Amino acid sequence: MVTGPVLVRPALPADAPGIAQVRVDSWRTTYRGMIPDAYLDAMKVEASTALWQRVLDAAPNGTSVFVAADDAGVCGFAAGLMLAERKFELDAELSAIYLRPDRQRAGIGRRLVAAVLGAQRGYGATGLLTWVIAANRGARTFYERLGGEIVAEQPFQWDGMNLVEAGYGWRDLDILAAALTPAAAPEWP
Numbered sequence: 001m002v003t004g005p006v007l008v009r010p011a012l013p014a015d016a017p018g019i020a021q022v023r024v025d026s027w028r029t030t031y032r033g034m035i036p037d038a039y040l041d042a043m044k045v046e047a048s049t050a051l052w053q054r055v056l057d058a059a060p061n062g063t064s065v066f067v068a069a070d071d072a073g074v075c076g077f078a079a080g081l082m083l084a085e086r087k088f089e090l091d092a093e094l095s096a097i098y099l100r101p102d103r104q105r106a107g108i109g110r111r112l113v114a115a116v117l118g119a120q121r122g123y124g125a126t127g128l129l130t131w132v133i134a135a136n137r138g139a140r141t142f143y144e145r146l147g148g149e150i151v152a153e154q155p156f157q158w159d160g161m162n163l164v165e166a167g168y169g170w171r172d173l174d175i176l177a178a179a180l181t182p183a184a185a186p187e188w189p
Contacts, residue, residue: 004070004071005070006068006069006070006075006076006103006106006108006111007068007069007070008066008067008068008069008108008111008112008115009066009067009069010064010065010066010067010115010119011056011065011066011067011077012056013053013056013057015052015056015067015069015074015077016049016052016053016056017045017049018067018069018073018074018077019048019049019052019065019067019074019077020045020046020048020049020051020052021045021074022074022075022076022077022098022099022100023048023052023077023096023098024043024044024045024048025100025101026098026099026100026101027040027043027098028040028041028043029101030136030138030139031133031136033135034133034135034136034163035133035158035161035163036161039159039161052065055079062081062082062123063079063080063081063082064079064080064081064115064116064119064120064123065077065078065079066078066079066112066115066116066119068099068103068108068111068112070103075099075100075102075103075108076097076098076099076100076103076108076109076112077096077097077098077112078094078096078097078098078109078112078113078115078116079094079095079096079097079116080092080093080094080095080116080117080119080120080125080128081093081095081120082120082123082124082125083129087129087167088129088151088152088167088169089127089171090127090128090129090151090169090170090171091124091125091126091127092120092123092125092126092127092128092129093128093129093130093131094113094116094117094128094129094130095130097109097112097113097116097130099112109142110146110180111180113146113176113180114177114180117173117176117177117180121173125173126173127169127170127171127173128169128170128173128176129151129167129168129169130143130148130167130168130169131165131166131167131168132165132166132168133163133164133165133166134153134163134164134165134166135164140166140168143168144168145179146170146176146179146180147170147175147176147179148168148169148170148176149168149169149170149171150166150167150168151167151168151169152165152166152167153165153166153167154167
């Protein structure tokens with residue numbers, strides 16, 4: 001397990017390969033048993049890198065991406081965006097948050113969410129929405145501990161797979177900001 005300091009900062013285009021690696025590794029460990037193994041095993045870091053390269057190369061557009069980096073490189077990331085249309089009366093979304101398994105449960109997730117929250121507030125956000133695969137109990141607990149309220153649980157399709165997602169929302173961003181402070185409860189049970 002890596003134990004050195006972690007810096008949370010805005011992502012740079014050069015971070016795309018590290019973000020992609022964290023995403024693929026996180027999916028393979030977190031979603032095993034929720035998503036078919038064949039799908040997880042077929043995920044390609046190169047394809048994810050291309051996607052994140054496009055995101056990071058785009059002009060400012062209401063999207064924010066932050067990385068957590070340690071001596072080994074990118075160990076986590078989070079992304080947010082302003083919604084084109086409000087959903088559940090919320091105008092921004094925490095669209096991704098992933099950490100390397102050896103960096104989970106150490107407060108880094110809170111720091112990444114805080115960075116996205118600050119950026120999206122800068123774009124004018126007044127509420128935040130995030131989605132999680134409903135069977136992902138760890139992520140659900142994380143959002144619940146941050147004061148997220150369940151706004152929906154619904155079926156959805158991802159690459160031809162029928163899954164169920166749970167949506168969590170924060171209508172009062174001050175409550176979320178307070179839950180993200182270092183003095184708040186531990187990140188995970």
